[in-house]
Amino acid sequence: MSFLQVKNLYKKIGSNDVLKDINIELEKGGFLVLVGPSGCGKSTLLNAIAGLMPLTSGEISIDGQVINDLHPSKRDIAMVFQSYALYPNMTVEENIGFALEMRGVEKAARAAAIRNVAKTLQIEHLLDRRPSQLSGGQRQRVAMGRALVRQPRVFLFDEPLSNLDAKLRVEMRAEIKRLHHKTHATIIYVTHDQIEAMTLATKIVVLKEGVIQQVGTPAEIYNRPANLFVADFMGSPAMNMFKGSVVTTNGVREIEILDNNTRVAMPSSVADQDLPDGKEIILGLRPEGITDEGLVDPTVVSMAKIEADVTLVEPTGSDTFVIAKLDGTNFVGRVRADVSIAPDQRFTFVFNLDKAVLFDPSSGLRLV
Numbered sequence: 452m453s454f455l456q457v458k459n460l461y462k463k464i465g466s467n468d469v470l471k472d473i474n475i476e477l478e479k480g481g482f483l484v485l486v487g488p489s490g491c492g493k494s495t496l497l498n499a500i501a502g503l504m505p506l507t508s509g510e511i512s513i514d515g516q517v518i519n520d521l522h523p524s525k526r527d528i529a530m531v532f533q534s535y536a537l538y539p540n541m542t543v544e545e546n547i548g549f550a551l552e553m554r555g556v557e558k559a560a561r562a563a564a565i566r567n568v569a570k571t572l573q574i575e576h577l578l579d580r581r582p583s584q585l586s587g588g589q590r591q592r593v594a595m596g597r598a599l600v601r602q603p604r605v606f607l608f609d610e611p612l613s614n615l616d617a618k619l620r621v622e623m624r625a626e627i628k629r630l631h632h633k634t635h636a637t638i639i640y641v642t643h644d645q646i647e648a649m650t651l652a653t654k655i656v657v658l659k660e661g662v663i664q665q666v667g668t669p670a671e672i673y674n675r676p677a678n679l680f681v682a683d684f685m686g687s688p689a690m691n692m693f694k695g696s697v698v699t700t701n702g703v704r705e706i707e708i709l710d711n712n713t714r715v716a717m718p719s720s721v722a723d724q725d726l727p728d729g730k731e732i733i734l735g736l737r738p739e740g741i742t743d744e745g746l747v748d749p750t751v752v753s754m755a756k757i758e759a760d761v762t763l764v765e766p767t768g769s770d771t772f773v774i775a776k777l778d779g780t781n782f783v784g785r786v787r788a789d790v791s792i793a794p795d796q797r798f799t800f801v802f803n804l805d806k807a808v809l810f811d812p813s814s815g816l817r818l819v
Contacts (some may be wrong), residue, residue: 454479454637455500455605460509462495462661469495470661473509477654480635486648487658488684493641496658497607500639502526513604529598530607533614535590537582537597543569544578547596568596571633572626588619595630608640612647624650645685649673657681673737676808679815682735688772691741691782693734694812697726706734706809709778715755718807721818726809732818733810738772740806741784743792744799753804761796775800 453476462470470492477483485493498504500511502523511518518526537546544565551561569575572592582590591611598606608627612620628651631638642648648655649669657664657672657680665677676682682690695708697717704726705714717726718734726732747754762781763774766788773784773792784800792798809818 453477454481454514455483455639456510456512457496457500458510458512460496460499460511461507462492462499462504463507464495468661470499473663475656475663475666477637477639479514479637482631482638482640482651482653484640484642484648484652484655485658486642486645486655486685487664489643490660491658492661493643493658494609495661497530497609497639497641500605501528501530501607527604528607529601529603529605530609531591531594531598531611533610535582535594535614537590537593539582541581542578543574543580543582543585543593543596546582546593547578547600550597550601564600565596568600571599571630572596586619587615588623591615591623592626595627599630599634599636604637606636606638608638610641610643612642613644627651646687649685655685657684659684674806674808675817676735677817679733679735679810682808682810682817686737688738688783690735690737690808692810693736693777693780693782695732695734697728697730697732699728706732708734709780713757713777715757715802716753716804718804718809719753720807721809724818726818731812733812735808735810736782736802736804736806738783738785740803741782741800742803743784743786743790744801745790746785746787747801748803748805751803751805755802755804756799757802758797758799761792761794761798763794764792773798 455477457473457475460470460473485496487493499506547568548561548565569578574592577589612623615623624647652669655669655672656666659680665672665681672685693708695706698705698707704717706717707714759775759777761773761775765772770788771786773786774781811818
């Protein structure tokens with residue numbers, strides 16, 4: 452039985468259905484990330500689990516206990532907010548230990564717990580300071596420490612890194628991942644940043660307009676997106692989409708893309724599917740699946756060499772992203788950093804069709 456379960460959850464605010472038939476299961480010690488665009492219902496779902504917002508219908512249970520009617524203080528859940536929510540008149544030590552003090556934990560035990568958490572988060576030297584004397588990253592560590600010291604059943608993080616600069620966000624992301632590995636805590640984490648989702652999660656839930664689009668591991672979400680929305684939302688740069696149709700040439704099924712007589716092999720992922728000639732499809736291929744000849748995976752089974760006009764070159768140091776145009780359609784490829792390539796140049800790209808995914812343009816669903 453799963454440690455945390457959300458069953459058939461609906462939430463209506465006024466006449467708006469904010470969450471629609473949400474079903475989620477998470478094992479103990481798992482790291483679940485809720486991801487999606489602004490307004491998709493991520494924070495509403497987190498608040499519902501925390502007990503800060505009543506459900507319209509459905510059920511939430513933790514370790515077999517239904518918690519729908521439990522007061523937030525009785526759910527044994529700790530929440531880390533985007534705004535840190537520290538008490539400005541208290542020291543770091545007092546902020547971390549406040550919940551224990553309210554529970555009546557004796558002073559010696561409280562001090563030991565605070566020291567242990569401070570050591571874990573490497574903020575022992577900050578215990579006498581007040582929040583106004585701390586940097587954003589230090590404040591976030593204190594907020595995490597205040598949650599950790601309680602040793603709750605579930606941790607809830609509501610976009611905790613969104614107020615930090617890019618460098619600090621990367622550092623804190625690694626800190627949270629190390630913390631999860633060390634403590635084996637059960638975590639539900641809300642973000643709109645799909646890079647955070649991919650790097651932190653053991654399981655990802657992708658939401659759009661209050662509806663779950665896909666639930667899976669980071670690898671499943673990235674490599675086998677359930678529909679066009681997930682394919683486009685997860686990944687930076689986004690997955691390339693080419694319109695095409697199924698054709699048969701000398702008994703071999705192929706895909707003709709962009710109506711320009713460019714034909715590529717049928718991806719192995721759908722080789723067993725009965726796709727009739729003329730069926731319209733959308734071929735999805737991530738930037739790393741479109742590269743130069745020197746970067747081709749030697750184990751690739753099916754590939755196509757396609758010439759296209761380069762419109763923009765974006766060096767990133769380790770490699771280079773190239774935006775090119777094929778018969779009016781822009782796509783992004785990733786080539787080696789030392790490849791000589793420039794705008795307005797015609798370049799030969801290699802499409803790794805082993806990594807391609809096909810979608811039905813009418814339903815938007817992946818063809819499996």
